[in-house]
Amino acid sequence: MLKRFGTSALAVLTVLGACSGAWASAAGGAIKNPAANWQHLWDEMLLDITIIGVVFALIIIYLLIRYRRTQPDQEGNPPVLSLAAQHAWVLIPVFLFMADDLFLAARGWNLWNDYRSVPAGSYEVELKAQMWSFNFKHPNGVEESGTLHVEAGKPVVVRMTSADVVHSMFIPDFKVKEDSMPGRVTYLWFYPEKSGEHVITCAEYCGMMHSGMHGKVIAMPKDQFQAWADAEKAKIATANAEGGKS
Amino acid sequence: MSAPAQAGFGKVLKEWIFTCDHKRVGILYLIGSLAAFxxxxxxxxLIRVELSSVGPTLTANPGTYNVWLYFHGAAMILGFQIPALTGFLANYLIPLQIGAKDVAFPRLNALSLWLFWMGIVLALLTFVIPDPPDFMWTAYPPxxxxxxxxxxxxxxxxxxxxFASIAGGVNLITTIIYMRAPGMTWSKLNMFVWCTFAAFIVQLIFVPVLGTAVTMLTFDKYLGTTFFSPGSGGDVLLYQNLFWFYSHPAVYVILLPFLGIVFDVVATFARNRVFNYKAAVYGAIAVALMSGEVWIHHLYASGMPDWIRIGMMISTILISVPVGVMMISxxxxxxxxxxxxxxxxxxxxxxxxxxxxxxxxGIPNAMSAIDLHIHDTHFVVAHFHYVMAVAGTFAVMAGVTYxxxxxxxxxxxxxxxxxxxxxxxxxxxxxxxxxxxxGLQGMPRRYFDYQQFPQFQGLNQLIxxxxxxxxxxxxxxxxxxxxxxVAGKKxxxxxxxxxxxxxxxSTPPGPGNWAEVPDCTNFDPYGYGSNK
Amino acid sequence: MKRNLKTAIAAIAVVLAASTAFAEYGRVPVNGIEPSVLRIDDDKFLGAKVDGAYGLVDANHAEFKLSSIYGVPVILVLSYYGCDGACATTNKSLKEKLGAITRLKAGKDYRVLTASFDKDDDAAKVRMFGEMTGIGGESTPGWKTAVLKRKEDIKTLTDGVGFKFFWSKRDNVFTHTNVYIVLTPEGRVHRYLYASLATGFDIEAAIAEARFGQIGAATPLRDLADLYTIACYSYNYKEGRYTLNYPLIIAGGSLTSGFLLVGLALFVYKRKARR
Incomplete structure (x- = not known):
């Protein structure tokens, strides 16, 4: 069953391609880590919506208690709004809402630019997602599936496409996610500042084993990473040599 | 109801099946949508039991689980929420609230009802056919x-x-425009009528787009066309765009009528006027007008060009303005x-x-940058259940009880x-x-299992x-x-x-609703209190 | 009557059969597409970055960096100047095709670079090539003809974009892919257009696509024209050209049908009420 899915998928979509949108490149300077800025903006926004929510809720609760019906035949005594009051009750809230909205939108746009501006000199990895695994290819030709070894302290940009259906690379720890799909090239970047392991998981429904499609980013110190990359490359060389002999 | 007591069961059944009366059509819509619900x-x-522990719980086959998810989504939206609000409530209430004897095209109304029932039966057959759909209600290609x-x-x-909802929409829009009782001007309409009117316009404009999108999908699968196949000129993202071009406005097709009925219930039980009625009406119209310009927020993480993601972030956030005005009212x-x-x-x-x-x-979800983390996680699931699914169901409950x-x-x-x-x-x-x-911690939606996140088990059990x-x-x-x-008081x-x-x-209303068409010259649906 | 019907059905069947036959043989793109050995595996190379640090030398021995022509979409043509036929044709036909595009201005909206993959080429050969084809001089603004400064770069550049070439001893020529590589303003591979197949419109669409979505740099009018092109046409990998975006057109039609339905309902009711 699984295999049938896989092969038919490959058969249907052997010819792929892409339409890479504009890749903005950040001008030099310090690397702005979107994950950190995300947390900052999130905290701000949470405060914002909590205040609005609590104010609304308190007003509603106050009105509910204050104006509860005390006699069975009691009726409301609504205020008569003058034309000016009618307009004011629209315009003032509209301005308040819009001010808040546009303030948040501006902050969000800023953060968005951080997310989409890949720092110069990032380590570029290719991803080919397929049902149901993440297959990475390093610049030195080393390929790995499931895990992605990277160097700590260096931004990583992933150039993505898919062999079959739409997938999405999601790394919760780096607060980043982007779909990969056949026929288009997409990208995301993240900044593993320290060494450590982080879950990669698929966030776009891709069939039976969607939830089983996960892997790990393994960020290692520079020298360790270099050693790993060299060892892996050597393995390929040996394998090629052996393949050539036989 | 109005059938004579001595009439046999068969006769009553026949009366209901062949009915063109908007009230009975409405009630039959209610029964069908409750079945879907x-x-x-x-x-x-079943989904919740499955997710209550890491690893397989109820079934070992993710395919089965995916069919549950598909059915839950598709049936709740297309089979329950939209028909309960724009089928049951609109059919039952609108002619009564505008003082009409029936809808404009009663037989068309019956047709749309039975088309809807066919849809319900077809949807329920999901559990009978050997190859049930497992691609969620969104059905993204490839x-x-x-x-x-x-x-x-x-x-x-x-x-x-x-088709059922298009026929229903055409019918009720015509009804509202042409069949209001004498003296029932536009400014005397109930909030529910206004909101539903706006919702039907949205529905009529956008449903055909969904219809063609899914039809092209079927052509691609069975007739070998390549509309959405990237291998030969198609584009996978185009389907997602077309789908959400309808399906986001569909949220407002649910939202507007449910706010409408909540307005009417609140006004009735507070015995009060709708505060700043005109603002609320314009708010509803503004929501309808803006509903078609925000769909990209479903595609923030889908590789759309940056400029459109930013543009629709702003339009999405701004739709909170008319909704906020309605909320104040x-x-x-x-x-x-x-x-x-x-x-x-x-x-x-x-x-x-x-x-x-x-x-x-919804505001964090609307912000494209914030959304990159919470997109397609349980955060979004929680958000749309709050804003549309459960809130809408509560409104339907309010309407039915009312x-x-x-x-x-x-x-x-x-x-x-x-x-x-x-x-x-x-x-x-x-x-x-x-x-x-x-969701905030990163649990994606549509997951059968979460062995990569074992730490989520506690929260999942609470859910x-x-x-x-x-x-x-x-x-x-x-x-x-x-x-x-069975035993309610009369x-x-x-x-x-x-x-x-x-x-x-009268309660319940007979055929034709009123013995004589009511004169609404001095009528006010919210005429409570001292200043009528 | 019944007989007529049968004849009609038969006639329709014949027409249908004929038209499918036409569809089978009517458009055969096979001639145009490169032999499979030379065909570039789009999937692997689309989106790949062409390093702007490559140094180049033009006909006047002037040196420049590849990144100096970035900023707008770049059409990269890999040729060799000792070529007696195909390369000159490839470049000349590109010149013709670009000349037919009135909406886009060379130099302002896009640039072209012809670079050699033959390590024996030098600035003198570039000059000869320019004299022979009229390309690279003042008559072709925004078009540079050059060789790579460091010969070691040839292999990295061609491998980086999947370009294939090999020396054929028997014929004493290079066998190579005849392709226009459209790069984005940032220097990433955006589209491969095969020289024998690509029309002026394909190039125009690829340029529009490659630069689309640049925030800030564009004027609204330019963006609208680009948007129109991208929305109405999409690249067809099978045929190697841009074809009409049918789904969007169908969807547009269905959107209008919604409006028409509302109008129709009101019209019908009015007529019914009048009667």
């Missing part, structure tokens, strides 16, 4: 094209439901009212609170009804508030407990309805003391 709700329970699930089945269900309706906490009012207030939480948590005496001439037992509300309200909040947290509390609540509500039908013509037009007729 119950089965889709059962699926939700998966829906290569899946062994039955794409044509999905397409036909969507198309039939779509709704809250203002309580001001200087005489609030009676009967069960319909409790449901309406519950809906307001849920909608408040859902609406506000209209129950009018429909069946019987009163629900207040005690059981209120108990049902309280249990449901607690359950809904336990379920979906916990979902925000698990499951909440879901069962909610299910118990709905069960109590159902019992209260059945109890009322209702008077206007049990809630409403000024709205539908309560001026």
């Amino acid at each position: 119950l089965v889709a709700g059962l699926m939700a329970m 998966y829906s094209i290569i899946s062994s699930g039955n794409t044509a089945f999905y397409t036909f269900t969507v198309l039939i439901m779509g 709704l809250v203002g309706t309580l001001y200087r009212g005489a609030i009676d906490f009967k069960s319909p009012m409790l449901w309406a207030l519950g809906c307001m609170f849920l909608f408040l939480i859902g609406g506000l948590t 209209l129950f005496p009018k429909m069946f001439g019987k009163m629900c037992n207040e005690g059981i009804s209120k108990l049902g509300f309280v249990v449901t309200f607690i359950g809904a909040n336990v379920t979906f508030f916990s979902m925000f947290f698990v 499951t407990v909440g879901a069962f509390i909610m299910a118990l609540g709905f069960l109590i509500v159902l019992i209260s309805w059945i109890h009322a039908l 209702a008077v013509d206007n049990p809630w003391g409403s000024r709205s037009l539908e309560w001026t007729t």
Whole structure:
């Protein structure tokens, strides 16, 4: 069953391609880590919506208690709004809402630019997602599936496409996610500042084993990473040599 | 109802099946949508049990689980929410609220009802056919094209439901424009009529786009066309765009009528005018106009060009402005009212609170940069259940409880009804508030298992407990309805003391609604208090 | 009557059969597409970055960096100047095709670079090539002809974009892919257009696509024209050209049908009421 899915998928979509949108490149300077800025903006926004929510809720609760019906035949005594009051009750809230909205939108746009501006000199990895695994290819030709070894302290940009259906690379720890799909090239970047392991998981429904499609980013110190990359490359060389002999 | 007591069961059945009466059509819509609600709700329970532990719990086959998810989503939206609000409530209420004898095209109305029922039957067949769809209600290609699930089945269900809603929309728009009673001007319409009118316009414009999108999907799968196949000129993202081009406005097709009925219930039980009525009406129209310009927020993480993601971030955030204006009118309706906490009012207030939480948590979702983390996680699931799914269901409950005496001439037992509300309200909040947290930590949606996140098991169990509390609540509500039908007290013509037009007729209303067409020259649906 | 029907059905069947036959043989793109050995595996190379640090030398021995022509879409043509036929044709036909595009201005909206993959080429050969084809001089603004400064770069550049070439001893020529590589303003591979197949419109669409979505740099009018092109046409990998975006056109039609339905309902009711 699984295999049938896989092969038919490959058969249907052997010819792929892409339409890479504009890749903005950040001008030099310090690397702005979107994950950190995300947390900052999130905290701000949470405060914002909590205040609005609590104010609304308190007003509603106050009105509910204050104006509860005390006699069975009691009726409301609504205020008569003058034309000016009618307009004011629209315009003032509209301005308040819009001010808040546009303030948040501006902050969000800023953060968005951080997310989409890949720092110069990032380590570029290719991803080919397929049902149901993440297959990475390093610049030195080393390929790995499931895990992605990277160097700590260096931004990583992933150039993505898919062999079959739409997938999405999601790394919760780096607060980043982007779909990969056949026929288009997409990208995301993240900044593993320290060494450590982080879950990669698929966030776009891709069939039976969607939830089983996960892997790990393994960020290692520079020298360790270099050693790993060299060892892996050597393995390929040996394998090629052996393949050539036989 | 109005059938003579001595008539046999067969005759009554025949009368109901061949009915063109808008009230009976409405009630039949209600029955069909409740059937979808119950089965889709059962699926939700299965889903929650499955997620209550890491690893396989209820089934070892993710394929089975994916069919539950598909059915839960598709049936709840297309089979329950839209038909319950724009089928049942709109059909039942609109002619009564505008003083019409029936809708403009009664036979077309019956046709759309039975098309809808065909859709329900077709949807329920999901559990019978050997290759049920497993690609969620969104059916994104290429998966829906290569899946062994039955794409044509999905397409036909969507198309039939779509035809039903188009016919219904055409009918009720014409009804509202041409069949208002003498003296019933546009500024005297109930909020529900206005909101539903706006919703139907949205529905009529956008449904055909969904229809063609899913039809092209089927062509791609079975007839070898390549509309969405990237291998030969197609584009996978185009389907997602077309789908959300309809399906985001569909959220407003649900939202607007449910706010409309909440407005009417709140006004009735607060015995008060709708605060700043005109602003609320313009708010509803603005929501309808803006509904078609925000769909990209479903595609923030899908590789669309940056400029359109930024543009639609702004339009999405700005749609909070008209919704906020409507919310102020709704809250203002309580001001200087005489609030009676009967069960319909409790449901309406519950809906307001849920909608408040859902609406506000929509703001982080609307921000494209913030959304990159929470997109397609349980945070989004919690958000849209708050803002649309549960809030909409609470509004339907408010509507049914509110209209129950009018429909069946019987009163629900207040005690059981209120108990049902309280249990449901607690359950809904336990379920979906916990979902925000698990989503924020990165639990993606549509997961059969979460072995990469074993730390989420505790929260998931809490969500499951909440879901069962909610299910118990709905069960109590159902019992209260059945109890009322069997042993309810007889209702008077206007049990809630409403000024709205539908309560001026007899309970339940006979054919033609009124003996004489009501004169609405001095009528005001919210004419409470000293300044009528 | 019945007989007529049968004849009609038969006639329709014949027409249908004929038209499918036409569809089978009517458009055969096979001639145009490169032999499979030379065909570039789009999937692997689309989106790949062409390093702007490559140094180049033009006919006047002037040196420049590849990144100096970035900023707008770049059409990269890999040729060799000792070529007696195909390369000159490839470049000349590109010149013709670009000349037919009135909406886009060379130099302002896009640039072209012809670079050699033959390590024996030098600035003198570039000059000869320019004299022979009229390309690279003042008559072709925004078009540079050059060789790579460091011969070691040839292999990295061609491998980086999947370009294939090999020396054929028997014929004493290079066998190579005849392709226009459209790069984005940032220097990433955006589209491969095969020289024998690509029309002026394909090039125009690829340029529009490659630069689309640049925030800030564009004027609204330019963006609208680009948007129109991208929305109405999409690249067809099978045929190697841009074809009409049928789904969007169909969807547009269905959107209008929604409006028409509302109008129709009102019209019908009015007529019914009048009667």
